[in-house]
Structures are given as structure tokens and as C-alpha cells.
Amino acid sequence: MTAAFQDLRRALAARAPTLFDPGPEGAFAAVALVLAPNARGELEALLIQRARREGDPWSGHVGLPGGRRQEVDLELFDTAVRETREEVGLGLEQAALLGQLDDLAPTTRVRPRLVVRPFAFGIAAQPALALNHEVERPLWTPLAALRAERRTSRVRVRDAELDVPSLQVEGLVLWGMTLRILDGFLARWGTS
Numbered sequence: 058m059t060a061a062f063q064d065l066r067r068a069l070a071a072r073a074p075t076l077f078d079p080g081p082e083g084a085f086a087a088v089a090l091v092l093a094p095n096a097r098g099e100l101e102a103l104l105i106q107r108a109r110r111e112g113d114p115w116s117g118h119v120g121l122p123g124g125r126r127q128e129v130d131l132e133l134f135d136t137a138v139r140e141t142r143e144e145v146g147l148g149l150e151q152a153a154l155l156g157q158l159d160d161l162a163p164t165t166r167v168r169p170r171l172v173v174r175p176f177a178f179g180i181a182a183q184p185a186l187a188l189n190h191e192v193e194r195p196l197w198t199p200l201a202a203l204r205a206e207r208r209t210s211r212v213r214v215r216d217a218e219l220d221v222p223s224l225q226v227e228g229l230v231l232w233g234m235t236l237r238i239l240d241g242f243l244a245r246w247g248t249s
Contacts, residue, residue: 058153058179059094059179059181061094061100061179062092062153062155062179064246065092065155065156065177065179065246066153066155066156068156068245068246068247069155069156069157069158069177069245069246070156071245072245074156074157074158074159074160075159075160076159076160076174077160077161077162077172078172079162079170079171079172080170082170083170083171083172084125084126084170084171084172085125085126085133085136085171085172085173085174086123086124086125086126086136086171086172086173086174087123087124087126087133087134087136087137087140087173087174087175087176088120088121088122088123088124088137088140088173088174088175088176088238089103089121089122089123089137089138089140089141089149089175089176089177089178090102090103090121090158090175090176090177090178090238090239090242091103091122091141091147091149091152091178091179091180092155092177092178092179092180092200093179093180093181093182093183093184093197094181094182094183095183095197095199099199099200099201100199100200101183101197101198101199101200102197102198102200102203102239103121103122103145103147103183103195103196103197103198104119104120104121104195104196104197104198104226104231104235105119105120105121105122105144105145105188105192105193105194105195105196106118106119106192106193106194106195106196106229107119107120107191107192107193108190108191108192108193109193117193117229118212118229118230118232118233118235119196119226119229119230119231119232119235120235121175121235121238122137122140122141122144122145122147122192123136123137123140123141123144123173123175124136124140124143124144125171127139133174133176134154134176137149137174137175137176138150143189143191144188144189144191144192145186145187145188145189145192145195146186146187146188146189147180147184147186149178149180152178152179152180153178153179153180154176154177154178155177155178155179156176156177156245157174157175157176157177158174158175158176158177158238158241158242158245159175159241160172160173160174161173161175161234161237161238161241163233163234164233164234173234173238175238175241175242177242183197196226196227196229198226198227200243202224202226203224203239203243204243205224205225207222207223207224208222208223208224208225209221209222209223210223210230210232212230212232212233221233222236223236224236
């Protein structure tokens with residue numbers, strides 16, 4: 058494990074993550090924040106652009122690999138690993154688990170209530186990926202770019218347009234829960 062991954066693991070372990078219960082009618086999902094060095098040795102995060110699909114309110118949006126917990130998942134960690142394998146063909150079984158981030162719930166009304174649990178992983182290098190039908194393209198993004206100043210962007214979700222805090226990633230708007238997860242991660246890691 059690299060020194061950067063060791064530092065990150067210590068930073069994430071310094072505080073227990075905040076956990077939420079979605080309630081008896083709610084659901085859990087999990088996502089993987091996968092970090093890998095680029096050719097210059099700088100850490101980058103694996104983001105994805107979701108495939109464009111009719112009827113999908115998040116069609117074409119930027120996110121992290123992940124999804125809803127299924128009966129085959131013993132733990133939410135298993136959900137993050139399974140969904141990452143399914144969506145981008147990346148097995149995380151041998152990756153370094155760096156830590157668990159705070160649970161988050163959507164700020165928009167979602168029924169049933171959904172709680173998302175993010176896990177951070179470190180891998181030695183950026184592998185070739187095998188994208189499934191849910192993913193349009195991978196977006197390996199330098200952590201420095203994720204620290205850029207926030208701006209306001211207008212996004213369309215369902216039949217509404219919203220002005221939201223955002224970042225630009227390869228010409229796409231990064232906003233919402235994904236941005237909140239990344240901001241929480243960067244805050245926990247500090248200025249490392």
C-alpha cells in the first residue's frame with residue numbers, strides 16, 4: 058500500500074462514520090470511491106458518466122459506481138464491490154479498503170427513503186475497464202480538480218430544473234449526492 062493510501066486510511070479511521078437508518082420501508086445503496094495513481098503518481102478518483110436512457114432521471118449524470126443493496130449482498134460493502142464489478146468490470150476484492158465515509162440521504166424527495174453508504178478503495182494502477190449498459194464512460198479525475206471552487210449550474214431532474222452547487226468534470230456537471238460524497242471525503246482527508 059502506498060504512503061498516500063496509508064495516510065488516507067489513518068485520516069478516515071480518525072473518526073467513525075455517521076450512519077443513518079432509512080427506516081422500515083427505506084432502502085440502502087452503496088457506492089465505491091476508487092482511487093488510483095495516474096502515470097505521474099497523482100491520485101485520481103474513478104467517476105462514471107451514467108448511460109443515457111429514456112425514463113432515467115439521472116441519465117447522463119456523473120456519479121460513482123454503485124447501486125441498491127440486493128438480497129445477495131450480506132453487507133453494504135458487498136453491494137459496493139458487486140455494483141463496481143457489474144458496472145465497470147473492476148473487482149475490488151484485492152483492493153485496499155481505505156475506509157467508510159458518512160452515510161448520506163438524497164436531499165430531493167425519494168420514496169422509499171434511501172440511504173447511501175460510500176466506501177473508499179485504493180488500487181495500484183488504473184486498469185482497463187469493461188463498462189456495462191449502465192455506464193457511458195469512465196472519468197478518471199485528479200483529486201486536485203475535485204477541490205476546485207464550486208459554481209452554480211442548472212440541471213434537469215425529472216420535470217424540474219434546479220440551480221445546484223457543482224463542478225465541471227470533462228465538460229459534465231458533477232453535483233448532488235456525488236459531490237456531497239466527494240466533499241465529505243476531501244474534508245476527512247484534509248489537505249493531504
